[in-house]
Amino acid sequence: MIRLEKGPDDVTATIEREGAAPETITADRVLSAVGVVGNVENLGLDAIGVTIERGIIVTDGYGRTNVPGLYAIGDVAGAPMLAHKASHEGVVCVEAIAGANEVHPLDKGKIPGCTYCNPQIASVGITESRAKALGFDIRVGRFPFIGNGKAIALGEPDGLVKTVFDKRTGQLLGAHMVGAEVTELIHNFVVAMNLETTEAELMQTVFAHPTLSEIVHEGVLAAYGRAIHY
Incomplete structure (x- = not known):
């Protein structure tokens, strides 16, 4: 997007596509999505030596971190940051903790x-x-x-x-x-x-x-x- 102009009742965006001339699109509203990150700050993770890479707690397919007994699921455990991923991740994690048979690790792919x-x-x-x-x-x-x-x-x-x-x-x-x-x-x-x-x-x-x-x-x-x- 090249620029965004706000009018009295609408918004006009000027967009440039690869190999094409710029074009304008006028809409009632513009939604800007900038992404999300996991909240790993101020939890004391550094103090106990939890491995964090680029703002993400490193886990295996069962939610286990490098610190024995500490598990992480959801957005703090990395992409894809989706509700259904976090939910299934939680099930796998708890089943592994409980010692259930044939627990399959989460395949993010x-x-x-x-x-x-x-x-x-x-x-x-x-x-x-x-x-x-x-x-x-x-x-x-x-x-x-x-x-x-x-x-x-x-x-x-x-x-x-x-x-x-x-x-x-x-x-x-x-x-x-x-x-x-x-x-x-x-x-x-x-x-x-x-x-x-x-x-x-x-x-x-x-x-x-x-x-x-x-x-x-x-x-x-x-x-x-x-x-x-x-």
Whole structure:
């Protein structure tokens, strides 16, 4: 954003996009999100030797710090700073303390991120660019909402699903969605990743018609050149 001008009843933002000329957008309000940080100050953590890196208490997958008997969950334990991450982190931590059997450590790479805007945005796993940077040979699928009958019937034809697969193993590395109810749809991919489901198993799964969930199926098929309703 280049500049922000406040009018009597509105706000005008001048925005410059890469490779494009500046444009202006006028709205009733502007929401500025600057992020959050965990509150680790004035807790006496330094005095007992708790390891803190860049304002974050360092923990393992069970919430354990480097100090025996001291655990940390939530925003103080680092990103993603999401309520559902903190809640599950708490469950894992308490189960580990209680000595429960088969407690699985928290895998931050399989936590969905959801933005409740219009259109909705949801994502899990890594992006295409991140996968390439990590050295994966990948397949990428893209499928538009306009190809989904339920989306058209709902009057919500604008949107996209993008999938990223490891070409060698068929592992689902990431999924990214924009459109109606994608904060609900993303859990199809979250479950698939946790179960280590391959592309073949996802393609062979039957999705009910007409549903928005068919977009998930088509997004997988598209990565292998097999999308049906383009």
